[in-house]
Amino acid sequence: MAGVAVALLAWYPGRWLAVLILLPAIWSTTCRRWSALSLWAGYYLTGARDIPVVCERFFAGYGDLSASTAFALGVVFWLGQALALAAPWAFLTPRAAEAPRAARALLAIMLVSLPPLGTIGWLSPIYVAGALYPGWQLAGLLLGMCMLATAARIRQSRAALRVGALLIGAAVVAHLDGHRPELPSGWIAVDTSLGRLDQRDYETLHARFVATMQTAQWGFESGAGVVVFPEELVGVWRPAMRYWWRDYLQQLAMSNRTLILGVDLEEEGSISGRPISGEPFLRYTDSAVIVGAGYGRFDSRQPVPVGLWRPWASVSATRGSLMQSYLKIAGRRAAFSICYEDFLWWPHWRLLIDRPDLLVSMSNSWFNADLSLAHIQQQSVYSIAQLTGLPLLRAVNR
Missing domain, CATH: 3.60.110.10 (Carbon-nitrogen hydrolase)
Structure with a gap:
């Protein structure tokens, strides 16, 4: 249910991408791989909930498959993508108190965001960088990843709290310093x-x-x-x-x-x-x-x-x-x-x-x-x- 809630808050209809920070924070508290798998699978299943209908319309529309077959194939894709994208998070679940949660979170983010698995890397937690650090390009991306990694450590370390406060301060500066880009005339x-x-x-x-x-x-x-x-x-x-x-x-x-x-x-x-x-x-x-x-x-x-x-x-x-x-x-x-x-x-x-x-x-x-x-x-x-x-x-x- 936590994964479902974050998906709805971050993506349509919520549109608050900053709440993606909650995912690694919740994930870091899980000790079992099934718990981590259910968290992230719930997130990906909810965010990609339209895949069965899209497959039905696309493949039936072009006459490649019948509507029922295309819908069934879409259900397979829908379930498969959620399990594939949740698997790195389940495999890297911190199973001990001293586990390097921040490093594991960063590794999982890269696995689900870059090819080969990143070929279906939609709904990546990296999108939090755009919400927090507009206009900061590579620096904003790196800070966004640091924020996600820090969220994975926030309940285990006071240093993580201080780092998180600094990252939030940088986000405030980014929003105050930013300007709305204008399209070229014509x-x-x-x-x-x-x-x-x-x-x-x-x-x-x-x-x-x-x-x-x-x-x-x-x-x-x-x-x-x-x-x-x-x-x-x-x-x-x-x-x-x-x-x-x-x-x-x-x-x-x-x-x-x-x-x-x-x-x-x-x-x-x-x-x-x-x-x-x-x-x-x-x-x-x-x-x-x-x-x-x-x-x-x-x-x-x-x-x-x-x-x-x-x-x-x-x-x-x-x-x-x-x-x-x-x-x-x-x-x-x-x-x-x-x-x-x-x-x-x-x-x-x-x-x-x-x-x-x-x-x-x-x-x-x-x-x-x-x-x-x-x-x-x-x-x-x-x-x-x-x-x-x-x-x-x-x-x-x-």
Whole structure:
């Protein structure tokens, strides 16, 4: 029940990420691994409670599975992720009074936040750093981890109480010293309500192209110089798609306007003609492409596992390089967070040491826009932007 309560207070509907400090404090008092497992499993089960419904809508929506099978698979994922993320905390439970609780807490945090387990590292306690030390980047992250480690020792050490007081004082300074970052002038993000993209025929794709272009034109006519669209809004960037967009993109280039589109880019040579389960072998990147007056691309460093990233299957997204640099767009350095990356810390490592001008988040939430998961995703990426002191520009398709 403690894990459930913290999840509801920290994440939607509570939105008070500072209460994540309570988790290591409670965990440090447990002497049995089953107690620690139940604490953290309750937290992860509650925070990720929408996984069964999301799986049902996603896989049934694309016709991969029947609704009942997709829901059952979602239940397996829901239970599995909670046990996997709770396991390090259970294994590292301090079973003796002299156990190094702070070191164990830090090790558990790193295990659940960094790959390989960090591939599903949503709801990480690290998000407390954004709530406590806005704008302090790497220093804020380190102080946030120190706060979590100190909470694990708070009942066993008077020194931990003094350190905790100092860390709280630093948090007060961070909030007093901080300022609200402003978005660059002329940049807008466009939320759309186009739903799921059906790529089975060109008529449907062309209708999506027309709707997207008209929406983009509305954004530019309102005075914007850069318009950002959601992730995967137009699907695979086929030759036909490039042809439809060609004239409009030339107009944008001539008028010095830039469009940021969410597309899937086929990897060269990925369609080998070798049938697997009756389908061609296809690899693609879930990308943000810059067109019009600018040029560039940014690939998702971690597409959503099983949904898009499934290397064992005939069709799968691939992971972009963690070393991708910021993109220079309309004179500004822009960092990107593409959909599932909103939930994770490790893809954004560069933000901790080199601050760009803004963070652009692109998401496609046609299958979860009405669920708590969509609010938790927004909280997660906002916490990242808050810690790094960046203005956040976010485009979502519902």
